[in-house]
Amino acid sequence: MATATHPPGTAPVKPEFLLSSVYRPAADDDAAEGATSHVGNTTSTGPTIDGEPNQGGRKKLSKEQKKAQRGANKGRRFGKVRDELELCWRVANGAMCEYGAECRFTHDIPSYLAAKPRDIRLPPASSLATAPPFVFTDDTDQPAAEGDLSSLNFGTTCPCFEEAGECRLGLKCRFLGAHARKDENGVLTLVTDEEKKSRIALTNSELNQVSAEALKLLRQRKYPRPITDAYLKELEIANQASTEGKDAPAGEGEKEDTIESGAQSAETAITKRAGEATDQTDTPDVPTRFSEKKRLHWSGKTYLAPLTTVGNLPFRRLCVSLGADITCGEMGLATSFLTASREEWSLVRRHPSETTFGVQLAGSKPSTMVPTAEILGREFAGGIDFVDINCGCPIDLVFRTGSGSALLDAPAKLGKIIAGMSRALGEIPVTVKLRTGVKDGRNTSHKLMPRLSSEWGVGCITLHGRTRQQRYTKLADWGYIKQCVDAVRAREADEGLPPVPIFGGGDCFSSSDYWSNVDSTGVDGIMIGRGALIKPWIFTEVKERREWDISSRERLELVRKYAEFGLTHFGTDTAGVNTTRRYLCEALSFNYRYVPIGLLERLPGRINDRAPAFKGRDELETLLASPNSQDWVKISEMFLGPAPETWSFTPKHKSNAYGEEAQG
Structure with missing residues (x-):
């Protein structure tokens, strides 16, 4: 059998399946993560800018228009499709x-x-x-x-x-x-x-549904937060005392020591538990110690990463059915939780099949992160297994506020946040997800991670093997992940502390990838993100330690199952059907990138390999590999009926904008 010659970095598809020497545009995962807006790159039938229709092409934008379109994919407008005549x-x-x-x-x-x-x-x-x-x-x-x-x-x-x-x-x-x-x-x-x-x-029945009364109290800013109030007061007193004791302004190192000492003194104070009435001043409780927190025994378990937009409840439920043990909701902004945003509070919804479920928070200040944690712990004490702090989100919208990966360069602030959240959550553990560092060539996590486990008592640490600046332009650095694991384990051994679970992350796309990285680095497991979006059955592969040459019919069955899960979550009315359609198309915008392993000359497939134009082993396999967003809509119509004439889908990835609605 002839063997095709492929340039480096391309999927080695067998010659009999190649359609031409043309290679598909590389998928822009940075755009999918929210760095790129598509406004200004659509046709005249696309979205408007500041209420004015976009005439197509690369129209020069005013300063105000540029400012308005900054952020995460603001050109993607998905209005609800409703019945023409709406019934009460x-x-x-x-x-x-x-x-x-x-x-x-x-x-x-x-x-x-x-x-x-x-x-x-x-x-x-x-x-x-x-x-x-x-x-x-x-x-x-x-x-x-x-x-x-x-x-x-x-x-x-x-x-x-x-x-x-x-x-x-x-x-x-x-x-x-x-x-x-x-x-x-x-x-x-x-x-x-x-x-x-x-x-x-x-x-x-879905769990973690916030009550109308709680939302009302949040809007009125009357929700009781006794633990937060006491903690922030202690920090204020500690900072005032340390400031008064110094004759001159503190240097950077002294500032960090001052703030951390404030966090430590606050952690030892006596406060009331969140579940008690605010007037029960005669029965305070001692804050939960780290030794009293729920221990996370996660070694050997599979972990689905929190994924913005695409990591919704129906997708998580699908991954659980395929072998995911640990799931985490989409990243939620602490400030939005505190302003009673229904959209944000919907992110904590959990399906009963999710046996280990957490909520991920992003924020930059104890004054927002701690009260959010306290409210979550009070409202959903039995419905949340852990709360994860996002210290890895690279997008500008989050980074510029001091949240996400910006916290990697602010360990003192992070220490205050962890200490306060840990107290506010009672026995619910706090976990942290981070990157190797902010800038290329300046990794910092090997210094930060030992402090997370020994000084601040986090329940689990997850390290994505890239810096914030790298995004997805380079392969994950698993050698550095091993260095960080060794640093944490050495500190734990020196201080006689029980080991906390450490998960790695980055480029995991097969069972062999998974287990070779686990064995070589000493991590307890790997958090899977993009690999699960492209092939949700990767959890089955990991559990069974094999590469699954899944058939096109089996893949279509998973699409049907996703549609069914979406309908039960979003609703079966016209609005729910088309919301399900939107998120199904989001999932297909990743699924199409899977190159069936039966078509490859060598295994395993690699996540960053660029695929040539190829045909499948049958017509369905060819359709499922189509980069045309109109084909994704057609697939949705198999299970959700015809799409409304007014409905269109704009992919998150710029390179996936193959359909007419996204050209320009």
Whole structure:
């Protein structure tokens, strides 16, 4: 068999699968992480800038327009797609609306059903095929004779109803035919499976749903924070005392010592626990000591990295089904939690299948990080296993505020944050995710990491093997990760401390990558990010210590499962269906980069290899490898029905903007 000659850094695809010598544009993972805005690079049908339509091409922007578009992918506008005639959700569930005629939504059920789009049919896994149309179904549509019910498909199944025995969207559900019937009086009624509802409600109901009362108190700035108030007061007193004791301004080293001593003195103070009423001044508790914290026994476990946008609950649930043991929610901003942002609080939602789940926080000050931790610990004491501090996010929007990887150069501030959060969270451990350093050639983590475990008592440390400046331009430095692990273990041995779990990260894309790096560096495991986005089944590979030549049909089954998980999370109404579609396309914008290992001349595949134009072993495999975002939308339509005419998808990666809607 002939062997193709490939330039260095390209995927070694066998000659019989090559389409041409043309190589695909390299995926810009920096753009996907949020560094690049796509505003100004779209056609006239794309987004507007400051309310003015973008006329296409590289239009010169004013200073104000440039300022407005700074940040993470601000050109990606995803407005909610709703029904043309919106039914009141109370009426949709058979209840009375207290607003009556003043309600801004319609209460006219027959008119709503007449205008409602036709039911979607979620095809079963058994109907999937590797040849067009890829989903084969029998025409089981059974519309009622009455015209008002012509939108119903009684042959469909509703993911929410199948999972919980009822559908929370009621008549608004796009799978309504699965749980609606006409009674003897000709009235359309909703069906509930009481047996299933009582049997599986606890195993499938999402956890960590913040109460309306808590959000109200946060908006009014009345949420009680006794631990935070005491801690910040102690820091203030300690800093004042140290300042008064000095005749001259302190140098940089002296400043750090002063701040750290303040953190240590605050950690030894007596405060009330968050769960007590604020007027119980006669029953204070001693803060939880590090030895009383929950120990994290994570050695040998697989860990899905917190991933902004794409690391949502449906994706995490998919990875858990494929072998992920530890999951963490998307990075949340402490300031947004404190201002009662519903979007931010939704990031802490957890599915019961996530057996070990954490929340990741980003912030730059004890005055925001500590109260957020206290509220999380109070609201979700049994629903969060750890809280992770983000010391690795490289994007400008976060770095410029002193958050993310900026904390690597501010160890004194980080020490204060950890000490306060640790106290506020009680027995819930604090973990830290960091990079090797901020600037290229100036690694600092080998100095910081031993302090994290011995001085500040973090429960787990995760080190991504790149600096902030490197982003994804170079391979992860696993040699330096080993140096950091050795430094931590030496400090722990000197001080007689129990070892904390240390996870590495960077470029892990196969079982052989995983285990060779674990063996060579001494880490307890590897946090997997991009590798899981491109091939979520990497957790199965790691668990079974093999490379899985997954078939195209098996991959399509995973797409179907993601769609099902998305519908049960985001909802089965029109808005929920298209939110699921958006995040499914986000996932496909990474999945397409997988080059099936059966097409490669040598194994394992490498995450940074640039793929040539190739065809798959069947038509479905070729479709799943398409870099055209319009094909991702077509794949979504197999499970979510036709996309609305007004809906379009703009990828996070600039190089993936292959469809017409993203040219320019």
